[in-house]
Amino acid sequence: MEGPANRTDRCELLTVCPASKLADFANDILADGAELSIRQAPRPQLLMQQVVEPVERRPFNLGEVVVTPAEVDLDGSRGFAIMPGKAERAALSGAIVDAAVAGGHPLTRQVLAALERAGERHRGERTREWAESKHTTVTFETLEDER
Amino acid sequence: MGYVAAVAGEELIQRAEALFEKQRVAGDSDDLTLEQLDDQLGRLTSQVMSEAGLYAPRLAALAVKQAQGDTVEAAFLLRAYRSTLERFDETRPTLTSEMLACRRVSPSFKDVPGGQILGPTKDYTQRLLDFTLADSETVDPTAGWELEEAGEPEPLTNVMELLREEGLVAAPENPAADERREPVDTTREPLTHPVSRDAVLQELARGETGAVTALGYSALRGYGQVHPTLAEVRVGKLPVRIEHPYTGEEVTMTHTEVTESEAVVPLYAKRDDPQFAFGYGLTFGRNERKAIGMTVLDASIQVNSTEEPAENAEFVLDTVDGMDSFGFIEHLKLPHYVTFQSILDRIRSIRERKEAAAEPTTDQPGGGDETDADKVETDRGRSIEASQGAPEGSNGD
Incomplete structure (x- = not known):
């Protein structure tokens, strides 16, 4: 990941940023008198999650995920976000x-x-979750070996 | 087959609905928040999302609250909501080996690469009521853990890959071509038999947990040939990836929590090159019981037999969907007055004719009775046939 200056990375980071923080920024940006036009109004939609089954490597539709995309034009610059x-x-x-x-x-x-x-907070949470899971790694012994 | 409408006062129906809602709020306790449901009853919201085929944790919590804990009703509410939404897109197909697992156990390989990660489970402890939960404050029992540096989460080797390396599981004939093929979407296309495996997996993934478990269990109890060994069971988060509309690059916009199960089944159809058959299960949320049941059913359906229920794809897929079964079973309590009146009329008519036939006649004793009895039997046969085709009959309405 390059960071939030990269448009693709920014799209990911927007999804983990608190909604209240984004709203504060958006209000401040609009308060400056920026001209906003909405290209795609935010509306819940469906995203079908496709998964490749590992045995035959066959893709199938696991189910749909509710997402909310939106697209705007702000002073001539386009902006896109999609939230879970x-x-x-x-x-x-x-x-x-x-x-x-x-x-x-x-x-x-x-x-x-x-x-x-x-992004750092999100990575930290993931790393902690992983460490907690690894903390339960077990080695099973079969009693047969000791007989 | 058709319907005969029944009407009732709308206000009275609203009163009944109000009484139902009163049951939810009647006690002295505080109203449940969606956060409480999502945080503390995650298994319940997982089950609802899984059976709805719709991943939306907060909406699932709302549905559970509205349905007063009835999982199938809650899944119905989610599917009804889903039917109002447009399809934005499909994700890029994700390999499940990319899952960030919080739990992975392999009952078949003791020394599985990446280790046996028990994760959050009570599988190895006694199932006893914990009375301290009734009135004590919640405490995080992991708060005092001193965790070792585990680094970044890493994907775990899929057990099936280990078997494939040894040639014990057949390799896909042409994976590249298979990956390119657009899978069937059973939410948009009706199921037709013989059914493709991608459709089977999608339907089982949104099957009702109890039905999937029961049918899978039937195979294990001897009503089937499949008794698998689980290669692994995983719980974790799968990336949801889309193409960014401006850059065209892949964006991981969120993760879905899923449960995955793989099984191997010793079938020796190819005597010259014996290999394992397999079963697979994947479903939204934390629901190991359902994923394992799905695995057994996937393996059983591949046997493709009509000898046992679990091996008959048509039987399994016709019965596992919670919306279908709930709708059919529960519709029986709705007004069926015309159906019932029709049945009553026929039974009364048969009884009257039978009574008339039983009365002794003066000119033809004996012989006349036999003729009338035959006629009643014939009429009875007709009336059963007719009632099956009655407007409100349960078959097909």
């Missing part, structure tokens, strides 16, 4: 933040820092 679940406010805020960073808004530095912190 029914999250209209977070998706719209995320798209505004994405567009603001793409357009070099004065708040860009603060946004990138917040996204980096969100």
Whole structure:
């Protein structure tokens, strides 16, 4: 991962950033008088999760995931965000933040820092979960070996 | 087959609904929050998402709250909500070896690469009521753990790959071509038999937990040839990946919690080159019972026999869906007045004719009775046939 300045990475980091933080940024960006037009209104939609079954390596549809995408145009810069679940406010805020960073808004530095912190927190949680799971790694002994 | 509408006062129906809702709020306890349900009853919301075929933890918590804990009703609510949404896209197909596992055990390989990770489970402890939970404050029992540095989460080697390396599991004939093929989507296309395996897996993945478990159990109890050994059981998070609309690059936009199970089945159809057959299960959420049941059913269906229920794809897939079975079973309590009146009329008519036939006649004793009795039997046969085709009959409505 290159970091939040990279558009693809930013899209991932927006999903782990608290919705309230994104909303604060979006409000601050709009308060500056930026011209906003909504290209795709935030609306819950379905994303079919396809998985490759490991034995025959055959893809199949596991089930659908509820996601909320949104797309905006902010002062001529386009922004996109997609959030897990029914999250209209977070998706719209995320798209505004994405567009603001793409357009070099004065708040860009603060946004990138917040996204980096969100990413670090998320990685920390994952690492801790992994360490907790590894803490339960067991070696099974068969009693037959001791007879 | 058709329906005959029954009407009732709308206000009375609303009163009944209000009484149902009153049962949820009648006690003195605080209203359950969605966070409480999602945090503390995760197995319940997992089951609902799995049976709905829809991953949305917060909405599943809402559905559980609204359904007052009825899992099938809650799954129904999620499927109804789903039917109002547009399809955004399909994810890029994910290999389950990319799962970030919090639990992985292999009952077949003691020294499995990556280790036996027990993870969160009570499998190896006694099932006894813990009365301290009734009135004590919640304490995190892992708070005092001193964790060793485990580094970044790493994918675990799939046990099936180990068997494949030894040639004990047949390699896919043409994996590249298989991966390119668009899988059947049973939410959009009706099932037709013989059914493809991708459709079987999708239908089992959203099957009702009890039905999947019971049918899988039937195979183990001798109503089938399959008694597998589990290669591994995993619980973890699978990446959900889409293509970014601007960059065209892959974005992991979230993870879904899933349970996966793989089994090997010793079948020696190919005497010259004996290999394992297999079964596979994968479902949303933490639900090991269902994933293992699905694995047994997947392996059984591949036997492709009509001898045993679990080996008959049509039987299994016609009965495992919770919405179908719940709808059919529970619709029986709805008004069936016309059906019942029709049956009553026929039975009364048969009884009347039988009574008339039983009355002694003066001119033809004996012989006349036999003729009338035959007629009653014929009428009875007709009436059963007719009632099966009655407008409100349970078959096919």
